[in-house]
Amino acid sequence: MPLSHFACANCGFWQHHFAPPDCPVCSDVRNDLPPDGWHFLPEAEVTATHQGDAREVAPGLWAFTTRPALGLAGTGWLIVRDSGNIAFEAAPYYSAAMIAQIDALGGIAILSASHAHGYGALFQLQRHFDPAVVAIHRDDLKMTKAFRVTAPFDDMLELAPGYTLHHVGGHYEGQACLHDALGGRLFCGDMFKIDQHPDGRSHAISSHKAFHKDIPLTHAELRRYRDVIAPLSFDAVLTPFEYAPDIGRDTALAALEDGLSRAPGVRRMPL
Ligand SMILES: [Zn+2]
Numbered sequence: 001m002p003l004s005h006f007a008c009a010n011c012g013f014w015q016h017h018f019a020p021p022d023c024p025v026c027s028d029v030r031n032d033l034p035p036d037g038w039h040f041l042p043e044a045e046v047t048a049t050h051q052g053d054a055r056e057v058a059p060g061l062w063a064f065t066t067r068p069a070l071g072l073a074g075t076g077w078l079i080v081r082d083s084g085n086i087a088f089e090a091a092p093y094y095s096a097a098m099i100a101q102i103d104a105l106g107g108i109a110i111l112s113a114s115h116a117h118g119y120g121a122l123f124q125l126q127r128h129f130d131p132a133v134v135a136i137h138r139d140d141l142k143m144t145k146a147f148r149v150t151a152p153f154d155d156m157l158e159l160a161p162g163y164t165l166h167h168v169g170g171h172y173e174g175q176a177c178l179h180d181a182l183g184g185r186l187f188c189g190d191m192f193k194i195d196q197h198p199d200g201r202s203h204a205i206s207s208h209k210a211f212h213k214d215i216p217l218t219h220a221e222l223r224r225y226r227d228v229i230a231p232l233s234f235d236a237v238l239t240p241f242e243y244a245p246d247i248g249r250d251t252a253l254a255a256l257e258d259g260l261s262r263a264p265g266v267r268r269m270p271l
């Protein structure tokens with residue numbers, strides 16, 4: 001089989017391979033294994049069976065999703081700026097219409113993601129838009145074989161004035177968040193899980209090492225989260241899955257302090 005892109009039917013993780021032997025995301029403790037063995041979807045099959053949607057959730061902030069759901073069913077965020085758009089996290093797959101929509105919004109100048117659960121079809125965005133910067137934390141590089149990282153970073157990387165990546169680790173060793181100082185937003189990766197009502201109102205917040213198995217973070221990991229985000233100003237949080245315009249810095253810090261005040265354990269703190 002020639003080299004091609006394949007999506008894991010269970011989690012949606014893409015691999016550039018000729019015959020993926022397994023999925024590194026599903027094999028890892030932080031995701032569940034498929035109940036019936038490996039099934040990998042060639043890109044042509046995903047193209048033929050999936051479409052998607054784009055919506056502007058706030059002025060200049062777009063959410064891209066894939067339909068029907070593929071894998072973990074994440075969201076790709078696009079920050080539209082006069083001086084070059086920033087894409088953070090990626091949808092599981094982008095149809096031609098979705099790519100055309102991004103083109104119409106000005107393309108992508110800077111591409112990044114928090115960790116493997118947010119990568120989605122990031123390889124498609126690199127292939128089509130060829131942004132100068134593809135930034136991933138150095139400890140996540142081992143998961144990036146489907147695309148090419150141009151800007152590995154250590155503790156911090158300023159992508160553009162007001163847009164800074166911060167390494168936070170915890171959930172994944174190489175997890176990073178993106179602070180948007182101009183928009184007052186924290187693209188927090190899976191530092192937080194936000195439970196929301198169907199109408200989008202948030203009702204609980206929690207932090208996990210592994211979401212499916214409810215494995216908690218250690219106190220040192222929670223302290224790291226706290227120390228990184230405490231100096232940042234934000235009044236909205238965006239995970240690879242949820243947009244929470246009703247969760248700001250104080251609520252995020254309270255959730256971490258709650259975790260630090262007791263023995264390690266997952267608790268969904270009601271809001
Ligand atoms: Zn998988």
Ligand SMILES: [Zn+2]
Pocket residue numbers: 115117118171190
């Ligand atoms: Zn994750």
